[in-house]
Amino acid sequence: xxxYQEEFITFLVKSGALKFGDFTLKSGRQCPYFLNMGSxxxxxxxxxxxxxxxxxxxxxVKEFDxxxxxxxxxxxxxxxxxxxxYKDHGKDVAYSYNRKEAKDHGEGGNIIGAPITxxxxxxxxxxxxxxxxxxxxxxDLMDKLGKPExxxxxxxxxxxxxxxxxxxxxxxxxDNFGINVYSIVNLNDIVEFLYNKEVEGTVYIDDEKMAAIxxxxxxxxV
Numbered sequence: 054x055x056x057y058q059e060e061f062i063t064f065l066v067k068s069g070a071l072k073f074g075d076f077t078l079k080s081g082r083q084c085p086y087f088l089n090m091g092s093x094x095x096x097x098x099x100x101x102x103x104x105x106x107x108x109x110x111x112x113x114v115k116e117f118d119x120x121x122x123x124x125x126x127x128x129x130x131x132x133x134x135x136x137x138x139y140k141d142h143g144k145d146v147a148y149s150y151n152r153k154e155a156k157d158h159g160e161g162g163n164i165i166g167a168p169i170t171x172x173x174x175x176x177x178x179x180x181x182x183x184x185x186x187x188x189x190x191x192x193d194l195m196d197k198l199g200k201p202e203x204x205x206x207x208x209x210x211x212x213x214x215x216x217x218x219x220x221x222x223x224x225x226x227x228d229n230f231g232i233n234v235y236s237i238v239n240l241n242d243i244v245e246f247l248y249n250k251e252v253e254g255t256v257y258i259d260d261e262k263m264a265a266i267x268x269x270x271x272x273x274x275v
Contacts, residue, residue, distance in 0.1 A: 054238075054242055054245070054246065055108075055112070057104075057105055057108040057109075057237075058237060058238050058242055059246055060105070061105040061209075061237050061238055062238055062242065062243055062246045062247065063252055064101055064102075064105070065088070065210075065243075066247070066252055066255075066257050067252070067253065068092055068093060068098060069092050070088060070089055070090060070092040070093065071086065071087075071088050071243070071257075072086065072087050072088075072089070073085060073086050073087075073257060073258065073262050074086075074087070082269075082273060083269075084269055085262060085265035085266050085268075085269050086243075086266065088180070088181055088209065088210055088212075090102075090126055090130075090180035090181070090209060091126060093129075099129055099133050100133070100137070102129075102130070102133055103130075103132075103133025103134050103136055103137035104137050104141060105209075105237050106130060106133065106134035106137070106178055106207060106209075106237065107134050107137035107138045107140075107141050107142060108141070108237075109207055109235060109236070109237045110134060110138060110176060110178075110207060111138070111141075111142050111144075113205065113207070113233075113235040114176050114204050114205040114207065114235065115204070116174060116204065117146060117174045117175065117176040117204045117205075118146060118147060118167070118173050118174045118175070119146065119147045119148065119149050119166075119167045119169060119173055119174070119175045119176070119201075120134045120135045120138070120146055120147070120148045120149070120175075120176055120178055121148070121149050121150065121151075121169070121175050121176070121177050121178070121191075121195075122134075122148065122149075122150045122177075122178050122179070123150070123151060123177070123179055123187060123190070123191045123194075124150055124151050124152060124153050125153070126179065126180050127150060127177075127178055127179050127180070128150045130178045130179065130180070131148040131149065131150055131166075131178050132148050132150075134148070134178055134207075135147065135148040147166065147167035148166050148167060149164055149165065149166035149167040149168075149169055149175075150164075150165055150166055151163050151164055151165070151194060152164075152165065164198065169195070169198045169199065169201050170198070170199045170201065171199040171200055171201060172201070173199075173201035173202070174201065174202045174204050175195065175201045175202065175203055175204065176203075176204045176205050176206070176207060177191055177203065177205075177206045177207070178206075178207045178208075179191075179206070179207075179208050179209075180208060180209050181208055181209060181210055181212060182206075182208050182211070182212070182216075182222045182223060182226075182234065185216045185217065185222035185223075185225055185226055188206060188222075188226055188234075189226075192230060192232070203230075203232050205232065205233045205234070205235055206226065206232060206233070206234045206235065207234075207235045207236070207237070208234065208235070208236050208237075209236065209237050209238070210236055210237065210238050210239065210240070210243070211223055211234070211236035211238075211239035211240065212239075212240055213239055213240045213241065213270075213274060213275060214240075214270070214273040214274050214275060215273050215274070215275055219275070220275060221275040223236075224275070240266075240270075240274075244258060244263070244266060248263055
């Protein structure tokens with residue numbers, strides 16, 4: 054695991070974005086952990102978050118023009134990632150995001166930021182991927198914008214669980230669309246780093262929580 058990945062996991066738990074307990078996901082699954090990227094709303098947190106997205110982009114995705122963030126959670130992510138790509142890596146890439154509903158006055162349209170055409174090289178950033186529904190909606194939007202070249206999709210964490218079938222949502226996107234999905238960290242990274250380890254005096258994954266995670270993964274994991 055890279056140093057920035059370890060720092061990112063520590064950042065998640067210290068910020069309260071990564072929690073362990075009993076949570077009902079949007080899919081209806083009962084999960085022993087939950088990642089809420091909506092927990093980041095301070096300027097200091099957004100700068101930090103952008104740093105990790107930029108580090109992962111620099112490592113995994115090459116030659117892209119635009120960082121696209123799907124509304125709504127992807128909006129601050131694309132802005133922060135583009136800003137930190139310039140600050141930390143000297144690459145002045147653009148950002149773009151969509152409205153949920155197209156604007157019918159002024160400049161119109163439903164895209165804000167950099168224009169997207171068939172010539173654009175786009176990387177999509179989002180928070181997590183469970184069933185992959187939101188990503189499919191974004192890829193459909195990209196088709197309507199002229200089918201730009203999608204260089205990859207970057208999410209904060211890969212839950213490493215089944216999507217709409219027996220494969221992971223990440224693998225389904227790769228198989229169905231030929232697009233690589235990258236993550237800053239995955240569940241294996243998180244478990245390996247936090248199991249029976251104190252982070253500023255707190256053990257976030259003890260034996261009891263580990264047993265719950267294993268049971269969940271036996272049912273939904275891939």
